[in-house]
Amino acid sequence: MKAVITVVGKDTVGVIAKVSAVCAELNINVEDVTQSIMQDMFCMIMLVNLSRCTQDMDAVRARFAAIADEMGMELHITREEVFDAMHHI
Amino acid sequence: MSMINTSDILETIGMITSENLDVRTVTMGISLLDCADPDPKKACEKIYNKITEKAARLVPVVEKISTDYGIPIINKRISVTPIAMLLASAPTADPVEYAKALDRAAKAVGVNFIGGFGALVHKGFSAGDERLIASIPQALAETDIVCSSVNIGSTKTGINMDAVKLMGGVVRKAAEITADNQCMGAAKLVVFCNAPEDNPFMAGAFHGVGEPDCVVHVGVSGPGAVRAALAKLPKDAPLDEVAELVKRTAFKITRMGQLVGNLAAKELGVPFGIVDLSLAPTPAVGDSVANILEEMGLESCGCCGTTAALALLNDAVKKGGVMASNHVGGLSGAFIPVSEDDGMIKAARCGSLCLEKLEAMTAVCSVGIDMVVLPGDTPAEVISALIADEAAIGMVNTKTTAVRVIPAIGRKAGEELDFGGLLGYAPIMPISTYSPSVFINRGGRIPAPLQALKN
Numbered sequence: 367m368k369a370v371i372t373v374v375g376k377d378t379v380g381v382i383a384k385v386s387a388v389c390a391e392l393n394i395n396v397e398d399v400t401q402s403i404m405q406d407m408f409c410m411i412m413l414v415n416l417s418r419c420t421q422d423m424d425a426v427r428a429r430f431a432a433i434a435d436e437m438g439m440e441l442h443i444t445r446e447e448v449f450d451a452m453h454h455i
Numbered sequence: 456m457s458m459i460n461t462s463d464i465l466e467t468i469g470m471i472t473s474e475n476l477d478v479r480t481v482t483m484g485i486s487l488l489d490c491a492d493p494d495p496k497k498a499c500e501k502i503y504n505k506i507t508e509k510a511a512r513l514v515p516v517v518e519k520i521s522t523d524y525g526i527p528i529i530n531k532r533i534s535v536t537p538i539a540m541l542l543a544s545a546p547t548a549d550p551v552e553y554a555k556a557l558d559r560a561a562k563a564v565g566v567n568f569i570g571g572f573g574a575l576v577h578k579g580f581s582a583g584d585e586r587l588i589a590s591i592p593q594a595l596a597e598t599d600i601v602c603s604s605v606n607i608g609s610t611k612t613g614i615n616m617d618a619v620k621l622m623g624g625v626v627r628k629a630a631e632i633t634a635d636n637q638c639m640g641a642a643k644l645v646v647f648c649n650a651p652e653d654n655p656f657m658a659g660a661f662h663g664v665g666e667p668d669c670v671v672h673v674g675v676s677g678p679g680a681v682r683a684a685l686a687k688l689p690k691d692a693p694l695d696e697v698a699e700l701v702k703r704t705a706f707k708i709t710r711m712g713q714l715v716g717n718l719a720a721k722e723l724g725v726p727f728g729i730v731d732l733s734l735a736p737t738p739a740v741g742d743s744v745a746n747i748l749e750e751m752g753l754e755s756c757g758c759c760g761t762t763a764a765l766a767l768l769n770d771a772v773k774k775g776g777v778m779a780s781n782h783v784g785g786l787s788g789a790f791i792p793v794s795e796d797d798g799m800i801k802a803a804r805c806g807s808l809c810l811e812k813l814e815a816m817t818a819v820c821s822v823g824i825d826m827v828v829l830p831g832d833t834p835a836e837v838i839s840a841l842i843a844d845e846a847a848i849g850m851v852n853t854k855t856t857a858v859r860v861i862p863a864i865g866r867k868a869g870e871e872l873d874f875g876g877l878l879g880y881a882p883i884m885p886i887s888t889y890s891p892s893v894f895i896n897r898g899g900r901i902p903a904p905l906q907a908l909k910n
Contacts, residue, residue, distance in 0.1 A: 423522045442472065448711060449459045451714040
């Protein structure tokens with residue numbers, strides 16, 4: 367059960383650290399990370415594995431929403447299957 | 456990053472977050488044929504029990520899919536067998552009681568709308584049909600989330616003009632008795648020609664007799680995503696490129712619907728019916744079919760060129776969507792409901808979009824004269840004649856057409872009605888005041904058209 371976490375917003379210190387810390391806290395394994403700056407916007411994409419996550423998705427979303435608010439950035443968690451369906455024939 | 460390209464990831468996230476891409480509805484179709492009973496009380500009990508049993512888990516399952524996958528899913532709905540079929544065996548029944556049973560059951564399972572308080576009368580009335588039709592205004596006034604549709608014509612049978620005559624009056628009365636509530640009754644009533652039996656969209660959804668006992672359909676949306684994709688094309692890009700881009704975007708949108716449909720069907724243990732790959736607008740800024748046409752290069756929706764642009768859009772949406780889903784059905788095309796589309800509302804307000812242009816547009820897109828607010832003094836015969844015109848377009852072109860108009864009782868041109876939510880708001884549009892009354896009062900049937908010698 368894999369998902370993609372995207373974080374978009376004004377670049378601040380410690381974005382990857384904060385998102386990774388929540389992943390560790392919820393026992394979510396980070397498999398890959400990529401980041402870039404596009405038009406002054408920081409954009410981080412993290413591929414994670416939720417198989418051993420200790421919380422249900424409602425709790426996971428609430429936890430990540432809290433740090434997104436804290437950082438003032440937009441954070442989205444989307445299951446890998448959505449991208450597979452939309453972008454692979 | 457793994458198998459997925461980062462730009463694809465960002466494209467999808469952008470479509471969902473800033474372009475209003477969503478799955479508009481997951482609609483469960485439920486057959487009520489086994490709920491017929493000569494005793495109306497028993498019939499209503501059976502209806503309530505069957506719906507609440509079959510759809511018990513619909514809302515939580517769909518909400519869980521939305522949370523787990525990160526896909527916005529806006530509506531959960533139910534469509535049922537046209538209720539007139541159940542009335543046939545209960546000659547003394549009050550159809551309004553059946554509508555109330557539907558309303559109670561739908562509220563109990565927490566869906567947004569339930570459709571199917573209707574009749575199929577394209578060739579004539581059978582037992583129960585006329586009683587149901589006569590009860591529609593009252594049923595829609597006394598319920599909250601019940602929707603009604605009546606099919607009055609088809610390419611194979613022609614148009615039942617007796618039913619057309621009746622429906623003009625029914626639409627008007629539905630508005631009259633809900634005049635204190637923005638004439639809402641008429642906004643929940645559709646008159647169809649060639650009605651699809653697996654349509655997941657309201658107000659026209661019903662569960663056709665050829666469908667399985669219980670099934671799940673999905674309706675996608677996404678005009679905002681199509682418009683945003685087109686905005687990136689240079690203004691001198693030829694229309695082949697426009698069509699190609701619409702196809703690509705429609706493919707992606709539909710795949711998301713197909714994914715949700717598969718997941719929902721599996722989790723609910725019922726067959727997956729169809730994906731309706733319609734572009735369904737909302738009153739939200741940017742989520743507009745009219746804006747797509749304007750993005751193609753029209754100053755304002757309704758100007759000359761609108762029909763051609765819409766024809767291109769509708770066809771490209773189908774071509775892109777068909778390959779993305781193993782079963783496509785429902786209405787599948789571009790919707791042009793005036794009050795539900797920010798760009799249409801603006802075009803109607805500024806006068807670039809008129810009723811006659813809308814009628815022309817319905818010849819090349821998936822529905823008909825939809826969510827149009829008419830002057831409050833529009834006579835029933837005029838509404839009937841508008842229904843007949845739309846039905847003729849559908850009948851001759853072998854496509855679905857429909858009429859959902861709301862006579863704004865007590866109001867005149869220049870005023871507006873505001874339905875709230877996804878139903879939106881719209882100015883009153885002028886309609887020809889010359890009388891078609893002799894034509895409408897003839898009744899009878901318009902014969903089915905030739906399917907050859909087409910010119």
